[in-house]
Amino acid sequence: MSMVSTTPHEHHDGEPHGHEVPWPVQLRSNRLGMWLFIFSEVFLFGALLTARFVLWGEHRPELSQEMGLMATVTLLVSSWFVYRGQTSMEFGDRKKFQTNFLLASLFGLMFLVGVVFFEWNVFGLQANVAGIELFGHLKPSDGVESGIFFAMTGWHALHVVTGLMLLLIMWNKGRRGEFTPERSWGVEGAGLYWHFVDVVWVFYYPALYLMGTPF
Amino acid sequence: MSESKSNAMRRGTWTFLALMVLTIIEFIVAFVFHASIIALFLIALVKAALIVWVFMHVTRLWREESH
Numbered sequence: 001m002s003m004v005s006t007t008p009h010e011h012h013d014g015e016p017h018g019h020e021v022p023w024p025v026q027l028r029s030n031r032l033g034m035w036l037f038i039f040s041e042v043f044l045f046g047a048l049l050t051a052r053f054v055l056w057g058e059h060r061p062e063l064s065q066e067m068g069l070m071a072t073v074t075l076l077v078s079s080w081f082v083y084r085g086q087t088s089m090e091f092g093d094r095k096k097f098q099t100n101f102l103l104a105s106l107f108g109l110m111f112l113v114g115v116v117f118f119e120w121n122v123f124g125l126q127a128n129v130a131g132i133e134l135f136g137h138l139k140p141s142d143g144v145e146s147g148i149f150f151a152m153t154g155w156h157a158l159h160v161v162t163g164l165m166l167l168l169i170m171w172n173k174g175r176r177g178e179f180t181p182e183r184s185w186g187v188e189g190a191g192l193y194w195h196f197v198d199v200v201w202v203f204y205y206p207a208l209y210l211m212g213t214p215f
Numbered sequence: 216m217s218e219s220k221s222n223a224m225r226r227g228t229w230t231f232l233a234l235m236v237l238t239i240i241e242f243i244v245a246f247v248f249h250a251s252i253i254a255l256f257l258i259a260l261v262k263a264a265l266i267v268w269v270f271m272h273v274t275r276l277w278r279e280e281s282h
Contacts, residue, residue, distance in 0.1 A: 076238065080270075091220040191270075205238075206258070
């Protein structure tokens with residue numbers, strides 16, 4: 001079976017042309033493929049989440065609650081902008097799509113900076129503003145209990161980086177007019193990926209910051 | 216597409232607000248009421264379901280496309 005599909009620049013009637021797969025069929029296959037990919041990712045993140053409970057049990061390390069809450073809110077805001085951008089594109093509002101995807105990328109970047117720069121504290125900094133400890137104190141070398149924190153946030157951050165790249169690629173494609181309301185799978189696919197990254201954090205945030213008592 | 220843009224946007228905004236409220240609730244129940252792991256996990260499940268249902272449009276998986 002041929003994997004060739006129609007593109008927005010070739011045919012606009014949505015009808016199959018010879019060996020080509022009709023667009024509605026292609027779109028359903030794309031969605032199914034993306035959801036299967038997401039399902040496979042659940043096992044990766046689920047395994048790390050399970051490891052957290054095995055290693056920490058009903059305890060957790062002392063982390064900055066303010067930073068954790070801020071990171072969570074930032075990622076939720078970003079997801080909201082992605083939803084707004086995708087909806088705008090589906091209704092043919094390219095300008096709003098671009099604005100929302102840019103804002104989503106900005107908030108995604110803020111989340112990444114919050115985790116890598118502040119929580120991981122890669123430069124070993126110390127700062128206290130209004131009683132709030134800005135930089136984390138955990139180190140990967142502190143042992144396996146600390147290691148699981150870096151494994152969970154690290155794998156998640158890697159997905160955030162990938163998601164950011166996808167959002168910006170789709171923003172650029174949208175800017176160049178490569179999407180139409182009927183043909184915007186790229187926007188939808190990038191949105192699905194980004195929202196999944198958000199879903200993972202929805203479970204990781206309470207598991208890392210809220211569940212159990214401090215060691 | 217059967218629904219209007221403003222309806223779709225409004226649904227997204229309400230979902231976002233619900234997610235924010237649930238995040239604040241989980242923070243409060245964790246530190247004020249010292250909620251159990253199960254309770255916090257249940258709140259996370261509700262939040263995830265909202266994202267999957269509204270933001271990720273999971274129902275499109277079994278919907279026929281007309282265009």
